[in-house]
């Protein structure tokens with residue numbers, strides 16, 4: 375079973391606009407609330423590619439109720455810890471370019487955190503835990519790291535999609551895969567990445583630190599998969615971007631879900647690329663038919 379963990383989920387309020395008038399009124403006739411947060415997006419794709427999963431995390435208030443209602447409608451199994459504060463709303467403005475305002479998130483109380491940690495006690499070596507997204511401000515900065523001794527002790531695998539120190543300190547616990555985008559990769563080492571060689575060097579450092587596989591995603595430019603033996607380039611699909619929110623989560627879901635079924639990293643990378651593009655080319659997170667339609671466009675070439 376795959377468990378996705380979204381400790382700071384959101385209702386994504388996606389506003390489509392012809393033109394965004396900064397400092398003035400803009401009017402939109404296309405606004406929608408979507409259940410969001412990185413791990414929840416992973417769960418949505420896993421459902422589409424028929425991989426059994428359960429969404430874990432914290433939800434609260436009327437926003438949390440709406441989020442769970444949407445997941446139930448999509449038949450996504452969830453087992454959230456209910457909190458007294460409100461699940462956040464993140465605003466995504468899609469005009470000529472895409473702008474996002476992500477709220478910091480709710481207050482989570484110690485007994486709610488303890489209730490969440492109890493969920494980990496039933497993990498087994500058959501399970502994979504996907505830890506995704508930012509931490510709500512009241513959670514300790516090393517929250518993901520705090521979860522890992524139990525996850526590892528139970529023999530479960532894990533993948534992680536977060537940034538900065540919170541990501542770096544999980545790597546010695548040997549994640550199955552990490553997926554920084556190229557900007558996040560540069561930020562991890564506090565450098566500007568100006569060549570492919572530099573990118574590979576940074577990814578190799580993450581392998582040396584403990585990651586089993588590193589995917590570096592590069593939006594419309596595709597991505598790279600760096601394993602202990604090889605470097606692969608993913609040739610992207612071509613299409614019109616409608617809403618790229620969740621493309622990275624979709625890619626991670628495609629990889630982890632396919633890996634669970636096949637143990638084949640190249641096929642997993644290919645499906646991941648198709649899921650990422652399919653989500654970028656649609657308003658919500660992609661559905662199976664869209665992923666299947668894009669899959670034949672994806673190529674993978676071996677660089678080393």
Ligand SMILES: Nc1ncnc2c1ncn2[C@@H]1O[C@H](COP(=O)(O)OP(=O)(O)OP(=O)(O)O)[C@@H](O)[C@H]1O
Pocket residue numbers: 554555590591592593594595596597608610611612613615618619620621622623625646647648649650651654
């Ligand atoms: N415009 C696009 N055209 C083709 N493929 C895309 C496009 N955008 C995303 N993808 C696919 O999805 C993958 C993940 O996208 P991206 O690199 O934007 O992740 P991200 O920065 O983590 O995204 P986000 O934070 O918005 O979820 C890319 O590696 C690529 O395979």
Ligand SMILES: O=P(O)(O)OC[C@@]1(O)O[C@H](CO)[C@@H](O)[C@@H]1O
Pocket residue numbers: 382384386409410411412415464476506507508509619620621622623
């Ligand atoms: O604030 P975080 O947790 O870093 O990111 C949250 C978020 O931007 O990530 C998803 C897209 O990846 C959205 O559904 C959601 O709003």
